[in-house]
Amino acid sequence: MVAAALVAAGCAGAEEGSATSLLVFGDPHELAAYRSLEAAYEKANPGADVELVEASDRKDLIARLSTSIAGGKPPDLFLMNYRFYGQFAAKNAIEPAAPMLASSTALKADDFFPQALEAFQVRGEQMCMPQNISSLVVYYNKDLFEKYGIAEPRPGWSWDDMVATAIALTRDANGDVVKGVDFDQPGAAPTGPPPAEYGLAVSPELIRLAPFAWSNGGRLFDDDRSPTRIALDEPAVAALQNFVDLRGRHGVVPTDQEVESQDDEARFAAGKLAMLMSSRRSTTTFRAISGFDWDVAALPVYRTPATVLHSDAYCVTRGSSDKAAAWKFVEFALGPQGAAIMAGTGRTVPSNRAVAQSPAFLDPGAKPRNARVFLDSIPAIRATPTISTWPEIEDVANGILENALYYNEPAADVVRRLDEQTRPLFERAGR
Numbered sequence: 299m300v301a302a303a304l305v306a307a308g309c310a311g312a313e314e315g316s317a318t319s320l321l322v323f324g325d326p327h328e329l330a331a332y333r334s335l336e337a338a339y340e341k342a343n344p345g346a347d348v349e350l351v352e353a354s355d356r357k358d359l360i361a362r363l364s365t366s367i368a369g370g371k372p373p374d375l376f377l378m379n380y381r382f383y384g385q386f387a388a389k390n391a392i393e394p395a396a397p398m399l400a401s402s403t404a405l406k407a408d409d410f411f412p413q414a415l416e417a418f419q420v421r422g423e424q425m426c427m428p429q430n431i432s433s434l435v436v437y438y439n440k441d442l443f444e445k446y447g448i449a450e451p452r453p454g455w456s457w458d459d460m461v462a463t464a465i466a467l468t469r470d471a472n473g474d475v476v477k478g479v480d481f482d483q484p485g486a487a488p489t490g491p492p493p494a495e496y497g498l499a500v501s502p503e504l505i506r507l508a509p510f511a512w513s514n515g516g517r518l519f520d521d522d523r524s525p526t527r528i529a530l531d532e533p534a535v536a537a538l539q540n541f542v543d544l545r546g547r548h549g550v551v552p553t554d555q556e557v558e559s560q561d562d563e564a565r566f567a568a569g570k571l572a573m574l575m576s577s578r579r580s581t582t583t584f585r586a587i588s589g590f591d592w593d594v595a596a597l598p599v600y601r602t603p604a605t606v607l608h609s610d611a612y613c614v615t616r617g618s619s620d621k622a623a624a625w626k627f628v629e630f631a632l633g634p635q636g637a638a639i640m641a642g643t644g645r646t647v648p649s650n651r652a653v654a655q656s657p658a659f660l661d662p663g664a665k666p667r668n669a670r671v672f673l674d675s676i677p678a679i680r681a682t683p684t685i686s687t688w689p690e691i692e693d694v695a696n697g698i699l700e701n702a703l704y705y706n707e708p709a710a711d712v713v714r715r716l717d718e719q720t721r722p723l724f725e726r727a728g729r
Contacts, residue, residue: 316347318623319373320612321363323353324645327582331643332377338639339630348627356382360689367391367617374618375627377429379610380417380681381505381688386613387420388686393614393621395628396424404629414649417681418611426611427628429637430646431654432578433605433675434509434597436460437666441590442467442495442572451573451595457510457540460573460598464497464550467572478549497550499562500541500575502703504695505606505682509597510537512680513604525683526724528695528716537600538702539709546706554704566592577608578672581644585665594666596675603678609649647672687727691720 322332329352336348351373353359360382366372372391386392395418399405405427407415414428436451443450448466451459468476471494500506504518511518516534519525530538544551552565563583565571569590574580575597584592597605612628614621630636637650638658644665648654660669682688695716702712 317349318347318375318620318627319349319351320627321351321353321359321373321376323355323359324579325583327643328579328645331582331640331645334643335631335636335639338635339627342630342635343626346623346626360385367615370617372615372617374615374620374624376613376615377610378426378613380428380607380684381692383418383426383611383613384420384684384688385686387425387684391616392425393616393618394423394425395427395614398614398621398625398628399424399427402625402629404633409632409651410649411651411654411676413607413676413679413681414609414611417607417609417684418613420684426613427632428609428611428649429632429640430578430609431649431676431679432608432647433672433679434506434575434577434608435605435671435675436595436597437566437574437576437580437584437592438595439566439569439572439590439592442569446473450593451598453596454603455595455598457598457600460498461540461544461548461550464544464573465548467495467497468493468550469495476549478547493549493552495570495572496552496565498544498573498575499551499557499565499571500544501562502541502696502699504692504699505608506575507538507541507699508680508682509604509606510541510600513537513597513602514600515602519683522683525685527721528691528724530713530716533600535709535713538712541699542702542706542709542712545703551703554700578647579608579645581666585644592665593668594671595668596671603675604680605675605678607679607681609681685724685727687723691723694719694723 332350336350339348340346353362363376399407410428411431414431415424418424418426418428438451446467448463466475470476470491476493508518511534514533514537516537517531518528518534520527520529562574563580566574567584567587612631614624618624632650634653637648637653640646641648641653641659648659653659654673698712698715698719701707
């Protein structure tokens with residue numbers, strides 16, 4: 299009880315004349331970006347005061363927000379991914395942004411990419427205002443490609459192209475290609491020394507599998523808008539099998555033990571990983587790399603281009619004691635100056651369309667040089683469902699996919715377990 303009270307106090311909303319509280323989480327680079335935004339807002343608005351409440355991770359943010367709302371002292375604002383805000387919208391804990399946006403002279407709906415806006419709508423009403431609109435892309439080490447004479451990813455490359463490239467870039471300490479397992483040969487097993495450099499890394503998560511299922515013409519749910527269960531169809535299962543084969547068949551991604559000892563971003567930054575699938579948030583970390591050159595490429599394609607939305611939004615809490623002050627910060631953060639500040643840090647692909655097309659984001663002197671890949675991917679962006687139990691669904695599904703990738707479980711067993719273990723969570727979302 300004491301701990302809960304302390305958490306609630308740490309998220310307390312603004313009293314009369316006090317600071318506007320903003321609950322966020324992120325790695326050190328991300329938090330530094332939010333501090334820069336806070337300082338710029340206070341400089342542009344003398345007398346304004348914004349207090350950042352920094353959670354340690356996504357689960358900590360959700361726990362803090364839930365506890366503070368239950369205690370009647372929520373933060374004035376919180377920044378959250380669309381995949382996780384649904385539970386708070388369902389609890390009527392968010393002050394809808396639609397009326398504030400309609401009366402705003404600083405922002406209008408047409409300023410933003412519609413794909414980002416729609417991710418934060420409930421029954422057509424705008425609930426929160428999107429800060430960014432990232433897609434999943436492939437970060438790649440240009441020096442490793444050049445060292446081994448491998449062609450860099452090209453627009454429209456296929457899944458098979460990516461796998462072949464990853465195989466060619468998975469090398470042992472002598473620089474020789476490390477081959478995976480040929481399951482067409484009875485009793486086959488990996489031979490030779492383990493890889494010193496891996497060709498690819500991808501997190502075993504539902505949002506990493508989704509774009510490839512969609513690109514192959516498949517579906518993940520029984521109904522994309524109002525899902526009641528995970529129900530992969532045949533094209534999605536084929537994409538799942540190919541996903542699992544990255545480790546079990548081809549050996550081009552690190553093992554789970556290797557990931558535990560050195561995560562994917564750290565491995566890439568150390569020059570021991572040729573390609574990494576990630577969103578824009580990795581850019582701030584990789585801009586500190588000095589030992590090699592890197593860039594980004596679009597995801598490989600099965601039948602049609604597809605990628606998954608990564609978007610966070612500012613939400614004003616219904617329990618805020620000064621919603622006008624909270625909204626004023628949102629206007630600044632998402633307007634030309636604030637959006638440019640965040641774009642300049644490398645953290646975001648601005649949801650503000652004008653800023654996304656400006657040098658603040660498309661800076662030719664800043665990495666990645668091919669930043670336009672993020673914008674070119676927007677027409678192919680799709681969002682996962684927004685339902686109240688999605689965080690739990692995602693956590694369960696990710697655990698199943700982790701076992702599948704690292705322990706080569708048959709796709710049919712994975713599909714069955716995904717349905718059985720997540721269906722009760724879908725059912726609870728409707729209650």
